[in-house]
Amino acid sequence: MKIFWLIGEKFLKLSEELGCAYKMFMQILHTFLTGKYDKENTTYQMVLIGVKSIPVILLTSAFTGMVLALQTAYSTRNIFNEPIYIGSVVGFSIVKELGPVLTAVVLAGRVGAAIASELGTMKVTEQIDALYTLGTNPIRYLAVPRFISMVIMVPILTIFADIVGIIGGFFVSVYKLGIAPVVYQNDILDYMRTEDLFHGLIKSVFFALIIVTTACYKGFTCEGGAEGVGRSTTQTVVISMVMILVSDYFLTALLVMFGVG
Amino acid sequence: MIKIVNIHKSFGENVVFKGVDLEIKDGETITIIGGSGCGKSVLIKHIVGLLKPDSGEIYVDNEEITKLDEDKLFEVQKKFGFLFQSAALFDSLNVKENVAFGLRNLKIMSEHDISEKVKECLSRIGLEGIENMKPSELSGGMKKRVALARAIATGPKYIFYDEPTTGIDPIMADVINDLIIHLQKTLAVTSIVVTHDMTSAYKISNHIAMLYDGKIIGEGTPSEFKKTENMYIKQFTTGSSVGPIKMKVR
Numbered sequence: 001m002k003i004f005w006l007i008g009e010k011f012l013k014l015s016e017e018l019g020c021a022y023k024m025f026m027q028i029l030h031t032f033l034t035g036k037y038d039k040e041n042t043t044y045q046m047v048l049i050g051v052k053s054i055p056v057i058l059l060t061s062a063f064t065g066m067v068l069a070l071q072t073a074y075s076t077r078n079i080f081n082e083p084i085y086i087g088s089v090v091g092f093s094i095v096k097e098l099g100p101v102l103t104a105v106v107l108a109g110r111v112g113a114a115i116a117s118e119l120g121t122m123k124v125t126e127q128i129d130a131l132y133t134l135g136t137n138p139i140r141y142l143a144v145p146r147f148i149s150m151v152i153m154v155p156i157l158t159i160f161a162d163i164v165g166i167i168g169g170f171f172v173s174v175y176k177l178g179i180a181p182v183v184y185q186n187d188i189l190d191y192m193r194t195e196d197l198f199h200g201l202i203k204s205v206f207f208a209l210i211i212v213t214t215a216c217y218k219g220f221t222c223e224g225g226a227e228g229v230g231r232s233t234t235q236t237v238v239i240s241m242v243m244i245l246v247s248d249y250f251l252t253a254l255l256v257m258f259g260v261g
Numbered sequence: 262m263i264k265i266v267n268i269h270k271s272f273g274e275n276v277v278f279k280g281v282d283l284e285i286k287d288g289e290t291i292t293i294i295g296g297s298g299c300g301k302s303v304l305i306k307h308i309v310g311l312l313k314p315d316s317g318e319i320y321v322d323n324e325e326i327t328k329l330d331e332d333k334l335f336e337v338q339k340k341f342g343f344l345f346q347s348a349a350l351f352d353s354l355n356v357k358e359n360v361a362f363g364l365r366n367l368k369i370m371s372e373h374d375i376s377e378k379v380k381e382c383l384s385r386i387g388l389e390g391i392e393n394m395k396p397s398e399l400s401g402g403m404k405k406r407v408a409l410a411r412a413i414a415t416g417p418k419y420i421f422y423d424e425p426t427t428g429i430d431p432i433m434a435d436v437i438n439d440l441i442i443h444l445q446k447t448l449a450v451t452s453i454v455v456t457h458d459m460t461s462a463y464k465i466s467n468h469i470a471m472l473y474d475g476k477i478i479g480e481g482t483p484s485e486f487k488k489t490e491n492m493y494i495k496q497f498t499t500g501s502s503v504g505p506i507k508m509k510v511r
Contacts, residue, residue, distance in 0.1 A: 121352075129311050130349040133342075134363040134411070135335050 021217040025209075028143045028216065036137075037144035045145045049111050050153030054160065060106055061161035064098050065090055065168030073177045083177050087187025090169035092196065096261055099162040100200045101248055104207035107154060108240035112215040115146055116236035119219025120229040128220065143216045154208035155201045162200065199261025203251050210247065211240045262287055263308060263419065263453075268317030270303065277303055278314070279475030285468075287418075290445050290452040292462040294497065295472035296506065301455040302346065304472065305421045308453070309341050310334045321419075339367070342412030342450075346424040348404035350396040356383070356407050357392035363415040382410040385447075386440055402433035406440070413444060420444070422454040426461050434461065441465045459498050463487070471497060473506070 031037060068090050073083035119142060122128050131138045166188065173179040218232040218239075255261055263285040270278040277300040285291050295301050306312045308319055310326055318325050326337050350359050360379045364370055370378065383389055386406040396404060405425060412420055422441065426434035438461050445452050445465075456462055462469055463483045470480045471494050479486075479494045489495055496504030 125347050126345045126349040127351055129306070130343070130345060130351070132311055133309055133338060134415075135338055135366045136362075137331065137335075 020221070021213060024139075024143075024217050024220065025213045027139050028147050028213070031137070031140050031144050032147060036140050037148065038141050041141065042145040042148050045149035046153055048114075049107075049146070049149045050157060053107060053110055053153075053157060056106055056110060057103055057157050057161050058164045060102055061094070061099065061165040062168040064102060065094055065165030065170075066172045068093055068098070068165075069169035069172040069177070073173070083173075083179060085187055086169065086173050086177070086179060087184040088191045090173075091166055091188040091192050094165035094169070095162050095192065095196050095200050096252075097200070097248075099165055100158045100204040100207060101244065103154065103158045103161045103204065104211065104244045105241055107150075107157070107208075108211050108244065109237055111150070112211045112236045112240045113233050115212070115215035116219045116222075117229055117233045119216060120222030120232040123220060123222045124225055124228060138220070143212075143220075146216065147212050150208040150212040151205060154211075155204045158200060158204040162197070193261075195259070196261045199252075199255050202255060202260065203248065206247060206251055207244050210243045214240045214243070262320075262322060263451075264318075264320040265304075265308070266318045266320070268307060268314040268319065270300075270307070270312070270314050276475060278317075281317070281472070281475070281477055283470055283477055283480075285451060285453060287451050288449060289468050290441070290454065290466050291468040291470060292454040292456060292466040293470050293472055294457060294459070294462055296497065297457065299472050300475065301457075301472055302423050305343075305423060305453055305455055309343060309421060310338060339415065340418040342415065342417035342420040344405065344408050344412050344420070344422045344425055346427060348396075348401075348408040350399075350404055350408055350411070352396055354396075355392065356388075356394050356396070356399075359396070359407060360411045360414050362411065367415060378414060379410075382414045383407075385413070385444070386410045387436075402429045402436070405429065405437060409437075409440060409444075413448065413450075416448075417450065419451045419453060422452065422456075424456055424458075425454065426456065426458050434458070435464075438464050459500070473497075 069086050072086045072089040076082070076084050076086070119128070122142070128138045128142075131141060170181070170184055173184045174181050215236045218236045222228050222232040224231070263283075265281055265283040268278050268281045270276075281304065283293075283304075293301050293304060303312060307314055308321070310329075313327055317327070319327050321337055321340065324337065326334060329337065350356075351362065354362070357376070357379050360382055361375045364375045364378060379392065380389070383391065386409055388403060388406055388410070391399070391403070391407075396407070399407065409425075425437050425441065429437070441452060441454065442465055444450065452465075454462070454465060463486075466483055468480065469483060469486050470477050472478070473493055479489065479491050481489070486494060486498055489498070492505050496506050
């Protein structure tokens with residue numbers, strides 16, 4: 001009997017948390033749509049979230065494209081005796097899956113953790129209460145600028161990741177595997193369509209929403225001093241990553257159903 | 262005038278208020294005393310609208326604030342200045358930006374006037390020339406004084422002090438006490454202080470209320486508190502471990 005009680009209690013707590021996170025998401029969206037947000041802070045967050053993430057995103061995606069080209073070459077050589085369709089495999093994998101997913105996972109670790117720990121520290125040191133007493137809505141001042149920055153910068157970073165990943169695959173194909181540049185290029189251009197690019201970009205917007213909502217919610221509800229901040233930060237990264245990977249499957253199925261990619 | 266009528270509040274199974282009633286008159290300095298964790302800070306956070314009671318009413322200048330929507334509550338909050346226990350200065354902003362924060366939100370002053378007002382507020386608390394320093398470069402006492410400058414910058418009618426002398430040395434604590442008295446005299450504000458430091462309470466207050474077991478168990482002037490026969494108040498003000506208030510040890 002006790003096991004049912006424990007499961008029920010966990011389920012209720014999870015439902016409550018999901019409800020609260022959804023409520024916060026709607027508050028952020030409402031404040032954004034009414035245009036009541038700090039524009040100066042938004043620009044600052046775009047630099048912090050977007051521009052400063054470029055090196056790590058480029059490095060990750062370049063090596064992903066390179067290793068993908070190498071693995072495809074070895075696999076197709078075993079089956080067909082020669083490396084074929086490398087451009088297609090690298091292009092499709094990067095643009096539709098690895099570009100958006102890897103970018104989101106890296107940003108969940110770099111930006112999600114930073115947002116949760118910053119807001120969490122502000123919460124436990126009463127800085128968020130201080131905002132209220134100074135006539136500032138913390139959602140407007142803290143959450144909405146981060147929300148806008150993520151929704152704009154994650155797709156842009158995904159495009160960068162797509163381009164650099166394909167270039168990484170190109171260098172391995174041409175200089176290590178000896179494939180003609182025009183063959184790699186035609187493999188991509190002959191089979192890929194614009195919808196494939198949109199497929200990845202639409203997913204990246206959803207991933208951005210997952211990261212920023214989780215990070216803001218965990219930051220604003222943080223309790224328990226330094227230990228609480230650490231716990232909120234860890235939970236943000238873990239929950240974001242799991243939700244990115246799980247939602248990726250359902251988003252892919254949904255987008256394919258609607259003919260996007 | 263602030264009037265608290267029969268407020269009840271619980272956090273889960275922890276009952277904090279069991280019907281608190283209190284009236285704060287304009288121009289007075291009232292100190293709310295009580296043991297650690299009895300709900301003193303929670304009480305003033307209810308008054309400024311940071312927390313909502315489970316039941317009961319809170320009137321600020323005859324306006325009931327517990328059911329106000331966010332925009333109307335922000336209008337009421339313009340009457341308040343709040344000095345937090347941890348100072349709560351914004352880490353990412355320097356001293357000038359911290360003190361100017363509320364003024365910039367009001368959007369009624371030019372940038373030049375805001376700079377002048379920041380200088381004036383810092384001079385009132387005896388900390389001129391630190392505008393460009395970050396909170397991390399300040400000592401505990403300086404942080405509290407800068408937080409006080411931020412609280413008075415917008416010219417509030419009511420200033421709330423949450424444990425203003427906790428965590429600083431006795432001399433600096435006395436400096437803060439003198440500042441509270443000085444601000445009360447020069448700005449004619451109503452001050453609401455939360456503390457368990459009786460030296461401070463006796464020095465700065467003209468009205469003291471004691472919170473115990475979810476209720477206000479006694480009110481009076483500092484001299485009345487010194488002569489009280491109420492065993493709970495007497496035990497607390499004299500700092501004795503012997504009496505009706507039992508503290509749990511482990």
